[in-house]
Amino acid sequence: MSDSELNPDTTPMMVKQAKVLPIQNSLLVGSEPIYSCQLDGNGKAVTIDAQGEATVKKPCWLHLDFANPATIEWINTTNVLPELVKEELIKPIQIPKETRFDTGILVVLKGVNFTPNSLPDPIVTFRFFITDNLIISTRHQQIDAIASLKENLDKGIGPVDVADWLIQVSELISDQVNLSFDSVHNKIVKLEDDVLNQRLFSHKEIGRVRKQLYLLRRLLSPQRDIFVRISTERISWIDDNDRQHLHDISTQQNHYISDIDSCLLRLSSLMEQINGFLAESTNKRIYLMTLFTMIFMPITFLTSLLGVNLAGIPFNEAHWSFGVFVVIIVLVCIGSIIWLKSKKWM
Incomplete structure (x- = not known):
């Protein structure tokens, strides 16, 4: 299922938000979802199309482009979302956050689309409102973690319920950060080897690596706290195993932050060595x-x-x-x- 796949012919859906709430046909069709499906409980998903119908028995996932005018209209007029959630789902600029509502939680996460041999990696923002059987997510840029989640659903190893969806999304976003950090770390190792061999390079290379580290740290610090808060929330559809998984993700991100701080210190040491070499060469x-x-x-x-040229210089003749x-x-x-x-x- 590609991220660009649209489902304009979606039929009426019945989903519940705590209780059963109808999604009107005209609103759902008008939302022009990037992706809409219903989890089958076995790791796969049934795409909601003209022949399909969502029921309250299994979770429904609706993935939207918040910059699409049809999506904005649908979000503003639907009755399945609290008013505050509507504003957050279509707001262009966001910071990572987690907000608890009576019917579910709103989460804003930031991630990276890892691009090999390219620094810094682009930062993407992902917003979603999740209840016990409904997930409404929005984004504007392509998000590699969501594409990977769809591939998992196609392979039959995707989420089986909303809690599993939350965990897999969090893990995939964290995996992208891990790939980006590993790329930066390998770059730092190469720079250190170059310095030891007294092969000097432009300060711009260190600047690009340092910028990526700052971006990753700024991204990870608040999200570490978000996963801790979600794992401690008393939510009926999150069991103890799910809370432990979320706590493990938070711990992993805390390790990333420590490693990033260590890499920043190594870059500072590299700069000192390079400046020392330059000063020695100049001297x-x-x-x-x-x-x-x-x-x-x-x-x-x-x-x-x-x-x-004056007369009288000794022995001039x-x-x-x-x-x-x-x-x-x-x-x-x-x-x-x-x-x-x-x-x-x-």
């Missing part, structure tokens, strides 16, 4: 220039003094004067070198 160049200056300073003085002048220059150069070596400056 060597200045040192060599100083040595050349000291060697040629006496020669410059003599040539300047004897090059003055003797045939051997030029040879003696050259010998004097050579002796001065040799003397300067001996003196520099005695001072251990060469």
